[in-house]
Amino acid sequence: MNINKNALSSEESAKLLSVLKARFEKNINRHQGIEWASVQAKLEANPEKLWSLHEMEETGGEPDVVSYDEITGEYFFYDCSEETPKGRRSICFDGAALASRKEHRPANNAVDMATYMGIEILTEEQYRALQKLGKFDTKTSSWIQTPAAIGKLGGALFADFRYGTVFIYHNGAESYYAARGFRGSLRV
Incomplete structure (x- = not known):
């Protein structure tokens, strides 16, 4: 190594x-x-x-x-994994959300992981563009970039693909689920 x-x-x-x-x-x-x-x-x-x-x-x-x-x-x-990447699931949205959890804290958060990896979390537009290339997140969901105004109020956005449609939802940024992670993008 x-x-x-x-x-x-x-x-x-x-x-x-x-x-x-x-x-x-x-x-x-x-x-x-x-x-x-x-x-x-x-x-x-x-x-x-x-x-x-x-x-x-x-x-x-x-x-x-x-x-x-x-x-x-x-x-x-x-x-482009079929479902949200396995190694990035069960995480909350950002560092502030992680710090706010007093019990049952997840191991990490999407924003810090993406920063460490040198990638960006997909935007809503990028997520929708990805879905035109195949069917992704039919059983899982992915955090997406969230407007600062929503983040300031403690919320975050996530997306998935169900019933032939891309859905964009909101949740508390501190929430985390076994089937939610994040997808990234990289410019080269």
């Missing part, structure tokens, strides 16, 4: 790139018009982004390329 927390060894990088390439080729509908060679070159030039993708993979996110921004030249990876 590499000593630098934000860097992978050459073996770890090669293994991850192989996994990402296989997923890319298997799910071509998610990124039509994008070539893997260009994505790989961008990843190899940004090893800290490769580390973040490794963290996404290790927590069960199954990251994949979902779009390319021609203006910024960035590829977008989202967690």
Whole structure:
């Protein structure tokens, strides 16, 4: 294992790139018009982004390329696991919510986990875009970015896919459930 927390060894990088390439080729509908060679070159030039993708993979996110921004030249990876990533479930929304719990505290929170991983929690718009690429969160739910005004009042938003529809809900930010985690995005 590499000593630098934000860097992978050459073996770890090669293994991850192989996994990402296989997923890319298997799910071509998610990124039509994008070539893997260009994505790989961008990843190899940004090893800290490769580390973040490794963290996404290790927590069960199954990251994949979902779009390319021609203006910024960035590829977008989202967690594309069928259900919210297993390694990121049973967590409340943010650090303030975690601190407010006096009993039965979860092990972590979505905002701090995402920050540590170097990724962003999906926005509502990104979540809806993801759902156009497949059916995700049919049995689980995912925290999504929450407007500051809602957060200030102790609330947070989450989303799921039921009855052929994306639903956006609210809950107390301190709540946590075995079937709720979060999905992330990464710009490379």
